[in-house]
Every structure is written in structure tokens, then in C-alpha cells.
Amino acid sequence: MSTRIAFLKGHGTENDFVIVPDPENAIDLSPAAVVALCDRRAGIGGDGLLHVVRSAAHPEAKDMAAEAEWFMDYRNGDGSIAEMCGNGVRVFARYLQRAGHVSEGDLAVATRGGVKTVHIAKDGAVTVGMGKARLPEGDVTVRVGERSWPARNVNMGNPHAVAFVEDLAHAGNLFTPPPFNPASAYPDGVNVEFVVDRGPAHVALRVHERGAGETRSCGTGACAVAVAAARRDGADPAVTGTPATYTVDVPGGTLVITERPDGEIEMTGPAVIVAEGEIDAEWLENAVR
Numbered sequence: 001m002s003t004r005i006a007f008l009k010g011h012g013t014e015n016d017f018v019i020v021p022d023p024e025n026a027i028d029l030s031p032a033a034v035v036a037l038c039d040r041r042a043g044i045g046g047d048g049l050l051h052v053v054r055s056a057a058h059p060e061a062k063d064m065a066a067e068a069e070w071f072m073d074y075r076n077g078d079g080s081i082a083e084m085c086g087n088g089v090r091v092f093a094r095y096l097q098r099a100g101h102v103s104e105g106d107l108a109v110a111t112r113g114g115v116k117t118v119h120i121a122k123d124g125a126v127t128v129g130m131g132k133a134r135l136p137e138g139d140v141t142v143r144v145g146e147r148s149w150p151a152r153n154v155n156m157g158n159p160h161a162v163a164f165v166e167d168l169a170h171a172g173n174l175f176t177p178p179p180f181n182p183a184s185a186y187p188d189g190v191n192v193e194f195v196v197d198r199g200p201a202h203v204a205l206r207v208h209e210r211g212a213g214e215t216r217s218c219g220t221g222a223c224a225v226a227v228a229a230a231r232r233d234g235a236d237p238a239v240t241g242t243p244a245t246y247t248v249d250v251p252g253g254t255l256v257i258t259e260r261p262d263g264e265i266e267m268t269g270p271a272v273i274v275a276e277g278e279i280d281a282e283w284l285e286n287a288v289r
Contacts, residue, residue, distance in 0.1 A: 003280070003281050003282065004278040004279065004280065004281060005020065005027060005278065005279040005281055005284070006020070006021055006276070006277075006278055006279075007019060007020055007021075007037075007044065007276065007277060007278065007279050008021070008095060008098075008273055008275065008276040008277075009044060009045075009046070009273070009274050009275040009276070010050075010091040010094060010095065010271065010272055010273040010274060011087075011091065011216075011252070011271075011272055011274065012086075012087030012088070012090045012091050012126075012217065012219065012269055012270060012271045012272070013087060013216065013217035013250050013252040013253035013254070013255060013269055013270060014216035014217055014250075014251065014252025014253060015047055015085075015087035015088070015215050015216055015217035015218065015219070015250075015252060016045070016046045016047055016216075017046045017047065017048050017049060017050045017087075017088055017091055018037045018038060018043075018044045018045075018046040018048075018049045018050070019049075019050045019052060019091070019092075019095050019273075020037075020049060020050070020051050020052065020279075021052045021095070021099065022051060022052060022053055023052070023053065023054045023057065024053075024054065024057050025053045025054070025057040025058050027051075029049070029051055029073075029075070030079075030288060031075075031078075031079025031080065032079060032287075032288035033079075033284055033287070033288050034049050034075045034076075034077070034078075034079040035077070035078060035079045036284060036287035036288055037049060037279070037284070038077040042287070043287070044279075046077060047076075047077050047209070047212045047215045047216075048074060048075055048076050048077050048082070048085060048088060048211075048212065049074070049075040049077075050072060050073075050074060050088055050091060050092050050095070051072075051073035051074070051075065052070065052072070052073075052092065052095060052096075053070070053071045053073050054069060054070060054071065055068055055069060055070060055071040055110045056069075058071045058073060060073075060112065061073075061110045064110035064114075064115050065110075067108055067110070067115045068107075068108035068109055068110035068115045069101075069108075070092075070096060070101070070109055070110065071109075071110040071111070072085075072088060072089060072092045072109055072110065072111045074088050074111065074112070076209070076210065076211030076212050077211060077212045078211040078212065079211075080210075080211045081112070082112070082158060082210070082211065083111070083112040083113040083157045083158045084111050084112065084113030084116075084156065084157040084158050084220055085111075085219065085220065086128060086130060086156075086218070086219015086220045086221075086222065086223060086267050087217050087218065087219040087269070087271075088219070089109055089111065089116055089118060089128045089219070090118070090126040090128055090219070090267075090269060090270075090271035091271045091272075091273070092109060093107065093109060093118045093120055093126050093128075093271065094120075094126060094271035094272070094273055095273060097120055098273055102120070103120075104120050104121070104122055105119065105120060106118070106119050107120070111157075112157075113131070113156075113157025113158065114131060114157065116128055116129055116130065116131070117129035124270065124271075125268055125269065125270060126268070126269065126270070126271045127266055127267065127268040128219070128266065128267050128268075129264060129265070129266055130156060130157075130219075130220065130223050130264075130265040130266065130267050131156070131157060131264065131265065132263040132264060132265065133154050133155065133156055133223065133224065133227045133259075133263070133265060134154070134155040135152070135153065135154060135155075135227070135231075136153045136155060136185070137153075138153065138182075138185060140152070140153045140161055140180060140181070140182075140185050141180065141181045142161050142163050142178050142179070142180045142192055143178060143179045143180070143181075144170060144171055144172040144178050145172060147170055149163040149164070149165060150163070151163040151180070151192070152224075152227075152228035152231065152232075153185060154224035154227050154228055156220040156221075156223050156224050156265075157220065158191065158210075158220055159186050159188070159189075159190045159191065160190065160191045160192070160193060160220065160221055160224035160225075161180055161185075161186070161190050161191070161192045161193070162193045162195060162224050162225050162228040163192070163193065163194055163195065164195050164196070164197075164228075164229075164232065165194050165195065165196060166196070167196065168194055168196055168204065168205075168206050170194065171194035171206045171208075173214075174206065174207075174208040174213060174214035175213055175214070176213075177189065177190075177192070177208055177210070178192045178208055180192070188210075189210040189211075190210065191207060191208065191209050191210055191218060191220070191221050191224075192207065192208045193205045193206070193207045193218070193221045193224060193225050194206050194207070195225050195228075195229070198247075198249060201229075201233075201235075201244070201245060201246050201247065202246065202247045202249075203225060203226075203229055203246060203247075203248055203249070204248070204249035204250075205218075205221065205222065205225050205248060205249070205250060206251065207221045207250075209221070216250065216251045216252030217250040217251065217252040217253065217255070218250070219255065219267055219269070222248040222250060222255045222257055222267065223257050223265050223267055225246075225248055225257075226244070226246040226248060226257035226259060226265070227259060227265070229246055230244040230246065230259060237259050237260055237261040237263075238261055238262075238263060240261075241261050242261070243258050243259065243260050243261065244258070244259045245257065245258040245259075246258075253269065253270065254269070255267055255268065255269040256268045256269070
């Protein structure tokens with residue numbers, strides 16, 4: 001390992017990430033290393049880490065290399081691996097643009113949740129094709145303290161439980177994962193969204209993300225919320241034949257989610273690179289011992 005490792009820091013609606021460019025997949029990013037880098041006091045700080053690798057160089061992405069040159073090897077802040085991160089894909093695309101790998105327009109990004117289509121607009125907004133939602137059957141309940149709510153089970157490549165509540169404060173501090181039932185609904189844990197209405201086709205959320213706690217934004221969560229709200233409101237595009245667009249306020253900003261009659265979902269929002277520098281490899285090696 002070289003004595004210095006390049007990194008950048010970015011965020012999408014304040015869901016923030018450490019970005020490690022590693023085209024040839026030469027850097028060993030163990031779970032402990034990811035935890036150290038994402039530590040907000042002793043490290044760089046972030047909700048997660050974006051490991052930027054060419055698809056052909058990563059064993060999990062080789063089969064997608066013909067469709068997408070770049071693979072988003074995403075890690076949660078606790079070092080665990082995640083299937084997808086909607087805000088992360090936008091920031092990933094912004095990094096590729098900044099590094100000169102892509103320009104404005106369309107590109108494809110490989111993720112563990114499949115290949116995602118991305119559009120970088122001239123005004124700086126980034127739109128991500130998030131694929132289709134799956135709606136597993138069965139009743140789900142989430143609980144905070146003495147309160148409990150029915151939740152909609154929505155899978156966006158990662159699992160979500162969407163609960164509509166009267167007040168976002170009812171979500172509590174979200175330091176720990178809200179309990180859910182039945183346990184069999186989410187054997188690998190779940191992202192839990194608490195949602196209130198702000199107006200017609202306009203909602204706001206707070207979210208507990210697996211492996212990160214409460215975050216300022218969750219892109220797949222915003223998509224899951226829009227899907228759940230459309231079903232609740234009788235606006236399922238597959239039934240109405242009309243796209244459903246929801247404005248979703250997150251603590252870190254605003255995302256716009258559109259679900260088309262064919263089920264495909266698009267998410268549009270900002271993506272910002274705020275800093276770049278070098279990691280001291282000796283520090284990182286000591287931090288993971």
C-alpha cells in the first residue's frame with residue numbers, strides 16, 4: 001500500500017460519503033478500515049464510503065462491465081456492505097464527472113443492486129434510474145417506545161419499512177434500529193422511514209438506515225416513500241397509466257421522485273463534492289489494528 005491514498009468528500013442532500021478512487025481495485029478496504037475512515041471524530045467522517053472501481057477489476061462487477069465501466073462498491077459507515085445507495089450513486093457520478101471520466105449527459109453505473117442509469121444535467125442536478133420497486137406481501141409493524149404503526153414493505157434493491165405518522169418527532173432519536181415485526185420480514189435488517197404529509201404529492205421523512213443510524217437523507221428511502229405514498233393515495237401509475245411524482249423533503253434537502261407506468265423510478269437531486277486530499281496509509285493501518 002502506498003504511503004498516501006487519495007480521497008474526496010461529498011454529499012447528496014447531506015447524506016455524506018468518503019470517496020476512495022481505486023480504478024484497479026488495488027486498495028484493501030476492510031470493514032475496520034471503512035469504520036475508521038467514516039468516523040466523524042477520529043477519521044474523515046461519513047454515512048458511508050464510495051469505493052470507485054472499474055467494473056472489470058472487481059469480482060462482483062465483472063459481469064456488468066459490458067454495460068457499465070464503473071462499479072460503486074458501496075459500504076455503510078459500520079463497514080458492512082450495502083446493495084445500493086441512491087444518494088451515493090449521484091455523488092459517485094459527480095466524482096466521475098469531476099475526474100474527467102464522464103461529462104454531462106447519460107452514463108451507467110454498476111452497483112450490487114444492478115446497473116443504474118444516470119443523467120447529469122447542465123444545471124448540476126443528477127437523475128438516477130432507480131429501477132422498479134418490489135412490494136413483498138405481508139403485514140409489517142414498526143415501533144418506537146409505546147407507539148407502533150403499520151408499515152409498507154418496499155424493496156428498492158435494499159429493504160425498507162415505510163410508516164406514515166402524525167409527527168416526525170414520534171420517530172424518537174433513531175440512534176438504534178426501530179423494532180419491527182415479524183422478524184422474518186427483514187432477516188438482514190431494514191431501513192425504516194417515518195413519513196408525514198406536507199401537501200398534495202409532497203411528504204417529509206426521517207430515516208434510520210441500516211449500519212448508519214439516522215441520516216440526513218436516504219435516496220432509496222425517498223423512492224420507497226414515494227411508492228408507498230402513491231399506493232396509499234390511489235395513484236399507482238400501473239393502474240392510472242399516469243406517472244406519479246412526489247416531492248420528498250429529507251432533513252438535508254429535497255428530492256423529486258417519479259414512478260412511471262412501467263414501474264421504473266427516477267430520482268432527481270443535488271450532488272456536491274466538498275473536499276479532496278490524501279489519507280495517511282500508516283494512520284489507516286494503525287487505526288484498524
